[in-house]
Amino acid sequence: MPEYIRHPLIKADTVEQRLYQLDLAGKALAASTLVVLPTGLGKTIVALLVIASRLEKAGGKVLVLSPTKPLVEQHASFFRKVLNIPEEEVLTFTGSISPSQREDLWKSGRVIVSTPQVIENDVLTKRIDLKDVTHITFDEAHRATGNYAYTYIAEKYFDISKDPLCLGITASPGSSDEKVAEVCEVLRIESVAVKTETDRDVAPYIQKKDIEWKRIDLPAEMKEIKSLLEKVLEDRYKRLTDAGYPIYNKRYVSKKDLLMLQQRLQGELRGMPEPSVYTAISILAEILKLSHAVEVTETQGLGALRMYMERLDNEAGSKKGSKASKRLAEDLYIRQVVHRLKDCDCEHPKMERVKQIVLEQLNNKPESRVIVFANYRDTAEMITNALSEVEGIRPIRFVGQASKYKDKGLTQKQQVEIIDMFKAGEYNTLVATSVAEEGLDIPSTDLVLFYEPVPSEIRSIQRKGRTGRKHEGRVVVLVTKGTRDEGYYWSSLAKEKKMQSNMQALQKTMPARESGEYQRTLDDINDKDQVKLADFDGDKTKVIVDQREVKSSVARSLDKAGVDITLQTLEVGDYILSDRVAVERKSTEDFTGSLVEHKLFEQIANLSRTYEKPVLILEGDNLFTSRRIDPSAIHGALSSIALDFGVAVLYTRDAEDTASLIKQIAKREQTEEKREVSLHGKKAAPMLPEQQEYIISSISDIGPGAAKSLLKHFGSVENVIRADYDELLKVKNIGPKTANKIREIVSREYTG
Known part of the structure; x- marks a missing residue:
């Protein structure tokens, strides 16, 4: 029989006692702590133990922050179930609750579970005050970098709370020393507590997780199409070199390298740039599109490439389409690629392998749940369609909220409904993009299949963590030989090893920071802020x-x-x-x-x-x-x-x-100037001349100056519209192109 946690604020016989969770909670109560714990080992239980202790000893309110609305609802449901306080004192704050309601609810709540953006807005608008908050839990704490809402909330909290303490929890803080240091700095972390699957107190709760890497050959037909794309890519690299911006080691150049060059070129646009800068930027835009097409071909398949080329063609034909997409659409080799795609019925061998692996899993264990991860939505759609043709496999596509050309996203409500149907067994296979890696209550699965490796150690760890929670699990990663798949495979492995090493090292060195070095670091930061904001002294602006x-x-x-x-x-x-x-x-x-x-x-x-x-x-x-x-x-x-x-x-x-x-x-x-801040209210109603100018300036390529010239010359909007081509040319600053545009717009038959 398992032992249960005994605490006056935790309901009896609801939470199993695990020593490693008690150990982590003890450290988190002593100082603001970053807890790194593998997925499925109860990070929320650690937060619960700290929350119960703080409510008992320090009183006040506690705040639990999670990145998404579904996860907020999940956490709140758990706390209502296990905390020995009235359920109405456990509140959820999301954007679906009005600001005025949140302001009223805040006064009565003791445990507030919220998305960070809502709390950031409410603090900014002074609807809520963090001074009585005695603890904040930052879920998925690795997000506490840059402009993410965690950074602002943490800063305000430590500035105004009477008794601040925070807990950051994550399964994957990242391999970069700089990123981990930023997370610790933002959340004012004083200690790091790390548990791994090999730790003696954790090992009894770890289920076996087999990880298999399956290497796949790229078919000859796909190599030919890839070769055509690479010819165009090679030509664009040559043009970039001719413009004065050579790319060395083209075979190993990454998207990050290309984006860094793009940033550098944008910096050179200030002042009076050389024409070559504009040329290089335009060529680089083509290179980025081509590089993506090559990656899609070798790692995703021709179906995904067809969809990408269709979107590129749609962009090229649209009014807002870029010059890069238009030039690519007209390129001879690109047209050959499009022609080959129409005739070629070859598909990436990964697709057949996915069907085999999923079917084998479901045949051996009919009650299994499977997640297939794919980097791109197009691929997720193809996999879903392919699996739906196999008897016994009931797949459902699971993507994010954003929508684009021929690709509608899922609302958070739809996402939750799909997860519920997946749990119930209505669907046994979830085909998901990165949206399923974190932030959603997805149950443990028997098989996690990577359609391709991911270079991010955080994403890789999150994906693997979807299996092997309550029983044995299996992870399969498909890798196409001689392609970027292999580079991503080695990159992910190296970063995971580095992350584990860094975390162990940081755990050992953090106590030194607690005893003075950490405070000196904070003092240095505060000194810098004082210098930067020195000119903001005096009365409040x-x-x-x-x-x-x-x-x-x-x-x-x-x-x-x-x-x-x-x-x-x-x-x-x-x-x-x-x-x-x-x-x-x-x-x-x-x-x-x-x-x-x-x-x-x-x-x-x-x-x-x-x-x-x-x-x-x-x-x-x-x-x-x-x-x-x-x-x-x-x-x-x-x-x-x-x-x-x-x-x-x-x-x-x-x-x-x-x-x-x-x-x-x-x-x-x-x-x-001794002036008051005064709101002038609504938009002023435009006077008649301004309305007339607005009507004429709404014609493409005509600005306010040209609109005034036309109205002065012809005397009215009606006369401008009735003027013929030759009459329009008599107006100052109106050339043949603009005259043609005016005549085309006012005389062409409406077909909408």
Whole structure:
């Protein structure tokens, strides 16, 4: 008979006692701790033990943060079942609960389980206060890097809580020393506690897990198609070299290398770049697409390649399609590839192997549950279709929420429904992308099959952790010989070994950090922050922020910089800094997107009409590369914004830079100019001339300046539309291309 945990806040006979979990909980109660424990060994139980102890000894509230809504619901259900407190005191906070409801519920809750984005928003808007929170659990703690919501919540928590303590739990913190160090720094970790499957106190609870690597040959027909793609790729590498940007060791160049070169080229666009930079960026865009096509061919199969080429062709034919996709669609070798794909009925031998392995598993153990992991949705769809043709296999495709061309995603509700049907046996095989690797309550399975290896040790560990929980499990990884599969295979193995080694080393060195070194590190960080924010002393600067801007990290950075922010739904502008200054913030992608979709000038016109001193902040480095737009069109738009609308255009590198600039402008307005922060309300109704200008400027390639010229020349919108080609050419700054465009739009028969 198993022994059960005995604690006044844990219901009797509900939680089995395991010594390694008690050991980990003890360490986590002594100091803020990162617990690294293999999947399926009860990380949530460790959190429960710490939570129960903190509620008993320190009182207050505890917060449990998990990345997804389904996992939040799962955790809350578990805590209601085992905690010896009224069920109504265990609350779930997700985006489906209104902010005002959350504000009221917060007052009565003792255990709040939430997605981090909801808590971040509620702290920013001052709906909730973390000062009475005595413990926070950060589930999937390896996410606590960069701008993820964990970073902001942890910082605010340790700043204002009267008695802070946190627990980070993960099965895979990563192999990179830098990433693990960042997680520890963000969560103010003072100790690391690691358990592995070979530890003496863990081993009795480990089920046997067989891992098999099956190597597969690429058929000759697929090699021929791959060879055609590589000829195009080789040609583009040569063109890149001719442009002055050679790629060495092309055979071993990774996507990361190519993206780093793209970043470097974008940096060279500042100032007055050479024409070769634009050429290189355009060629590099083709190389990235071709490199992906080669990878799909050798690791996924021709069905997946057909789908990719169809999307590429669709992109090339669309109005918003990039020049890179258009050029590739016209390439002779690419056309040969498309032609070969139509005639070739050969498929990747992996597909047949998947059917054999899954069928064998289900024949031997009919009650089995199987997960097949694939990197790409196209492949997941093909695998699902192939398995559905086999008697005895009942597969279901399981993907994320995003939708794209001919590929509709699943809502979180649909995901939960599929998992429930998988548990019940309605489906016995889940064909999943990375969405099933973490953050969902997927039951233990008898077989996990990798359609291809993954280079990420975190993802590999998460996938393997889906089997061997309650009984023996099996992991099979398919590897195509002589392809990127093999590179990913060795990369994943090396990273997993390095991660285990790093964790053991970190566990030994962390106590030294506890006794002074860690505090000195925090002091150093605080000193740097004080220098960086030295000019933010004095009275609190106020900024009104549009609710939708919370999705960016600018609001978070303003709050960290000591700005008193108020969130409201703004009809005009994104940030109100005084009674006369409003800021419209656009990332470079937003700016070019708004320009292409003809939304930009309406927003700018509203800003200009409503505020005396309007400001446009352009954030990011890739203004000329985020869309394939002629640089002269971008320069023309910027000129019009500054000269025709009188809007100041300012540039920033990133969200933190934007926050710093907004802070400085707001401080100048409120401190030096003694101006109040005042909201001007709704969009001003445009006057008749502005409405007329807007109608004409909505025609493609016509900006506000050209619209004014046309209206001045012809006198009315009606006369502009009725003017023939020769009459249009008489207008200043209207050339043959624009005249043709106007005539085509106003005279062509509508076919929509």
